[in-house]
Amino acid sequence: MTEAFWALGRASGVVLLLLMTVSMLLGLLTRSGRPLVRLPRFGVLLAHRNIALLSVVFLGVHVVSLLLDPYAQLKLIDVVVPFGAARAPIAVGLGAVALDLMLAVAITALLRRRLGHRVFRVVHWAAYVLWPIALLHGVTAGSDGRSLPFLALSAFTATAVGAAVVWRMTDHFVEYRRIRTEPAR
Amino acid sequence: MSASTALHIDWTRCRGRGMCTELLTGLGRDEWGYPLVAGGGSDLPIRTHDVEAADDAVALCPVLALSIRPARPTR
Amino acid sequence: MSSTSTPDLARATLGVPRLLTGHGPGYGEHLRALGPLPQRAGLVDEIARSGLTGRGGAAFPTSTKLAAMAPRGVVIGNGSEGEPLSAKDELLLHNRPHLVIDGLLATAHALAARRLHLVVGAASEEPVRRALRERGDADAIEVTVAPDRFVGGEASAVVDLLATGRGLPKDHAVRLTTRGLRGRSTLVQNVETLAHIGLIARVGGERWGAVGVPEDRGTRLFSISGDVAHPGVIEAPGGSSLRSLIAPSSPQPVSAVLVGGYHGAWVGRDALERTVGASSKHGAIPAGAGILVVLGDRSCGLRTAAEIAAYLAAESAGQCGPCVNGLPALADLVSRVADGDRDPRLPAQVERMAGLVEGRGACHHPDGTAKMVRSALVAFADDVAAHQHGFCRAAR
Numbered sequence: 030m031t032e033a034f035w036a037l038g039r040a041s042g043v044v045l046l047l048l049m050t051v052s053m054l055l056g057l058l059t060r061s062g063r064p065l066v067r068l069p070r071f072g073v074l075l076a077h078r079n080i081a082l083l084s085v086v087f088l089g090v091h092v093v094s095l096l097l098d099p100y101a102q103l104k105l106i107d108v109v110v111p112f113g114a115a116r117a118p119i120a121v122g123l124g125a126v127a128l129d130l131m132l133a134v135a136i137t138a139l140l141r142r143r144l145g146h147r148v149f150r151v152v153h154w155a156a157y158v159l160w161p162i163a164l165l166h167g168v169t170a171g172s173d174g175r176s177l178p179f180l181a182l183s184a185f186t187a188t189a190v191g192a193a194v195v196w197r198m199t200d201h202f203v204e205y206r207r208i209r210t211e212p213a214r
Numbered sequence: 215m216s217a218s219t220a221l222h223i224d225w226t227r228c229r230g231r232g233m234c235t236e237l238l239t240g241l242g243r244d245e246w247g248y249p250l251v252a253g254g255g256s257d258l259p260i261r262t263h264d265v266e267a268a269d270d271a272v273a274l275c276p277v278l279a280l281s282i283r284p285a286r287p288t289r
Numbered sequence: 290m291s292s293t294s295t296p297d298l299a300r301a302t303l304g305v306p307r308l309l310t311g312h313g314p315g316y317g318e319h320l321r322a323l324g325p326l327p328q329r330a331g332l333v334d335e336i337a338r339s340g341l342t343g344r345g346g347a348a349f350p351t352s353t354k355l356a357a358m359a360p361r362g363v364v365i366g367n368g369s370e371g372e373p374l375s376a377k378d379e380l381l382l383h384n385r386p387h388l389v390i391d392g393l394l395a396t397a398h399a400l401a402a403r404r405l406h407l408v409v410g411a412a413s414e415e416p417v418r419r420a421l422r423e424r425g426d427a428d429a430i431e432v433t434v435a436p437d438r439f440v441g442g443e444a445s446a447v448v449d450l451l452a453t454g455r456g457l458p459k460d461h462a463v464r465l466t467t468r469g470l471r472g473r474s475t476l477v478q479n480v481e482t483l484a485h486i487g488l489i490a491r492v493g494g495e496r497w498g499a500v501g502v503p504e505d506r507g508t509r510l511f512s513i514s515g516d517v518a519h520p521g522v523i524e525a526p527g528g529s530s531l532r533s534l535i536a537p538s539s540p541q542p543v544s545a546v547l548v549g550g551y552h553g554a555w556v557g558r559d560a561l562e563r564t565v566g567a568s569s570k571h572g573a574i575p576a577g578a579g580i581l582v583v584l585g586d587r588s589c590g591l592r593t594a595a596e597i598a599a600y601l602a603a604e605s606a607g608q609c610g611p612c613v614n615g616l617p618a619l620a621d622l623v624s625r626v627a628d629g630d631r632d633p634r635l636p637a638q639v640e641r642m643a644g645l646v647e648g649r650g651a652c653h654h655p656d657g658t659a660k661m662v663r664s665a666l667v668a669f670a671d672d673v674a675a676h677q678h679g680f681c682r683a684a685r
Contacts, residue, residue, distance in 0.1 A: 059276065062231040062247070071233045071274050146227065146278045205230060205247035209614050212229070213607040224460040225609035226651045244645060248610045255648035281462065 034098040039172060041091040043182070046167055048084035050186040052077060053160050057193045062204040078138075085135050088128060120170035123162050130159040160190060220257035220285045221268045223249060227279035234271040234280060238264060259285055298324060302488045303496055305508050306524040308385060308481070314416060316423035319387035326391045326426075329490050332399035336486060339494030340506040345442070345479030346552070346578040348567040351486070354476060357466035360401040362474030365451070366393045366483050368409040368417075369435030371442035372550045374580050377510035377522045378480050382413035385484055386420035390427050392483030395490040397429075400476065405430045407480075408447050410437065439551070439604035443652045444477040446606075457606050458652030479578075481510055501527030505566040509579055513538045515547070516585030531574065532561040535583055544586040545668050549577025551597050552657025554664035555590065589683035591672050594665035595620065595627035601658045612655045615646035623662055629676050636666060636673055 055065075055077035064070050092108050095101045103121065107114040109129065112122035137144055137152040164183055168174045201207055221238065230247035240258045242250040251258045260268045260282070272280045302323065312318050329335065337352035345367060366389060370378040381389060389407075397405050407430050409417050414434050421427045433451060435441050441456045448470050450456035469475020478486075485507055489497045498506035505527030514520040517539040525534055531546060545557050548565060556563070556574055565581075566573030584590055602616035619642040626635050643659035650656070666673060675682050 069236045070231065071236050071270070074233060074274055074276065142273075142278065204232070209230070209246035209610065210617075212226075212610055212613045222462070223649075224462070224651065225611065225649060226458075226460050228610060230610050244611065246610060246614045248614075248649070250645075254644065256650075283462065 031097075031099055034094045035100060035172070037094040038091055038098055038101070041087050041094060042167055042171060043179070045084055045087045045091055046164065046182065046186060048080055048087060049160055049163060050190060052081040052084055053156065053190050054193050055080060056156065057197055060197070061202050081135065081138070085131065088131060092128070117170055120166060123166035124170055127159050127163040127166055130155045130162070134159065157194070161187075218285050219260045219265075219268075219282050221260055221271065222281050222283045223251075223256045223258075224279045224281065225256065227277050229277050229279075231276050233274050233276065237267045237271045237274070240264070257283075257285070298322075298491065302492045303499065305500060305526050307488060307500075307508055308381060308388070308484055308510060309522065309524045310385075314384050314386055314420065316387055316420065319385075323388075323391075323488075323491060326395060326487070326490060328398065329395070332395055332486075332490055335489050335494040337494065339485075339489050339498045340503075341482065341485055341489065341494075341497075342505075342567040343479055344481035344485070344509060344579065345444075345477075346549070348575065348577075351478070351482055354466060354478075355396070355400065357464065357474075358400050358402075358476050359466075359474035361403045362400060362466075362476065363404040363406065363470045364393060364397045364400060364402045365447060365470070365475065365477045366405075366407040366480050367442065367444070367447050367477050368407065368413060368480035369442045369447060369450075370410055370578075371435070371437070371439045372552075372578060372580060373439075374512060374514050374550055374582060375578050376512040376514075377579060379410055379413050380522045381480055381484055381510070382409055383416045386417050387424070388484040388487040389480045390420060390424070390430065391487035391490065392478075392480075392485065393430060394427060396476070396478065396483065396486055402476070404470070404473070406433060406451055406470075407431070408433045408435050408450065409480075410435060438606075439601065440606050440652055440654050443654075445652065447477055448475060457608060458650075458654070460651045481579075502564075502566075504528075504568075504571050505564075505573065509576060511565075511576070511579040511581055513581045513583065515539075515581075515583035516541065516543075516588055517583045527566060528564050530562050531556070531565050531581075534565060535561075535581060539583045539585075542586045543583055544588070545584040545590050547580075547582035547584070547593075547597075547661070548574045550580030550582070551601055551661060552653065553577045553580065554660060555584075555594065555668035556664070557668045587683060589627065589672065589681050590665060590669040591623070591627040591676060591681075592683070594662065594669070595624040598623045598658060598662055601654070601661070605654060606652075609650040609655075611646050611649040615642060615649075616655060616658055618642055619646060619658065619662060623665070626673060626676055629679060629681065631677055631679060633677065635677075639666060 055073055058065060059074045059077050065073050095103050102116050107121055108125055111125035112118050114121035133152055134155055137149050141149040168183055173179055196202055232243055232247060235241040235243050235249050240252045244250045312322055333355050341351045342348045343351055368378040368382050393405055411434050417432055421430060435450060436456050440446055440458055443458045444465055445459040446456050449459055451470055465475045501507050508524050508526050511523050511534055519538040543558055545555050547553050547555050564573045565576045569575050598620035602620040605612045605616050607613055622639045622642055643663050646655035647659040648656055672682055
């Protein structure tokens, strides 16, 4: 039974990496204002939103399963407050930082209309920090974090997100950018 | 056919991402990508069968530039 | 009310001119001419009876705006005058500051307003502050200097200036009278309008409105510039013809007049007999903020229109996509017409671009620019045809 929690914790971690990666890519695509082949712009946005919310759900599964796993020796406070865990404080702490950031991003996104666009946008930028921290947490804290398959998966997702971020910084990232003058601010 | 509400574009916020133009048939895009109301101006009258699409557009606008207001523009 | 009006008061308040009377700006002279500001009950009704319309450009009936105000609101006197060719607000604030202050105090009292602001151009700050120090009843008025920016005079920009210090136009989600400065019911009134209220508070709406015509009562200030011998500000009764307004300052032949300023409309010399009024009803040319730019027959109207369009494009606050992109494109097209580009599609392209920016901004800057450009194509239709054939009529 305890093995099952460990397995679930590990599997949900891998799924989380995939979901967060896809969410990052779709989020960047949303920001560009471009459709995805046959998927219209609002479809890209909805996919981004739903996959991001799904990753919050998997984050819950990930945390609960590892809290229940006796080998992890994880206390509830270690999940939220970083770098105080009994076992692997740094590696687990990275996960706590990622979790805090992810909750902040998710909550401000859900309350976007109430908080206003500025708060939403500033907090949403945390995604660029949260994703690499989460990846680092996976490599350092995962029991198979340094196994070849996981390292290969990590390299693959990092390449994808990295490429998207490079695209983000190019001139023609935003649709119409080369045609129009953007208003100030 | 007189609509009682209208979808209003706050141009100070709009950055022409084009999502609303996919959701509402009455909205096109100008040559710079900004939404273009079929009858001109900043307000698209919402017809009965467009009510849901207009609500979606308001909820999905990435920069919160859309709102629903009484059809007659308040000046 | 006639019992309270001495013959002197009648002469000072009921004739033409009544704002530009030529007496000094001091409080003593003001009181000698008009007496103290009476605490008149029912001022809002008197203003309704007067038929006074806003003198800032939109010509909205003042009483309608007052009626929309909630108690404990904000009253803002707007003398920011972003339009470079308008000189009347500054002149008024220099010469009759106490009449403007009277209007502001009377309006605030009638509306039970809590906060009073006077927003003025940099050149008027000192005379206004001096006037406020001269009297004991105006301590509640807070003076703010507006940045010298074309769109800064727009009501929502004035409210934004007081709220944030930036002075940028805002999206009109609700009327300012419903929710304005810091959420309070807010009235923004041009300083000339307030000066007229200062007179109505003394003599009543009916006597104030005895001058003028039924559709445009009272007097109005006009800033006259362009190809004229004597640029300046004049005061004229409602119902005045364009010819009578410009005749004293421009003896030479006139080919066109831009009525209402940079957001106004060009009219050709065939329109000189038309009246300039509050609105376009009864065949009048809307006065806007009372700016008249005279074009002599030696100037090319298309060249002037192109220069104004370029100025207006540069004066965009830069907030709204269609304005930021459309106004430079529009100015460029007009300038090509003025330069003698013979592409036959140009006039249609100007029309199309004007239509593309119209109504698509938080303020009326794109609309006003489109209106000015469109009217130029009509008023200078012969010049457009001439330019298309490779010559300019103004070049002799």
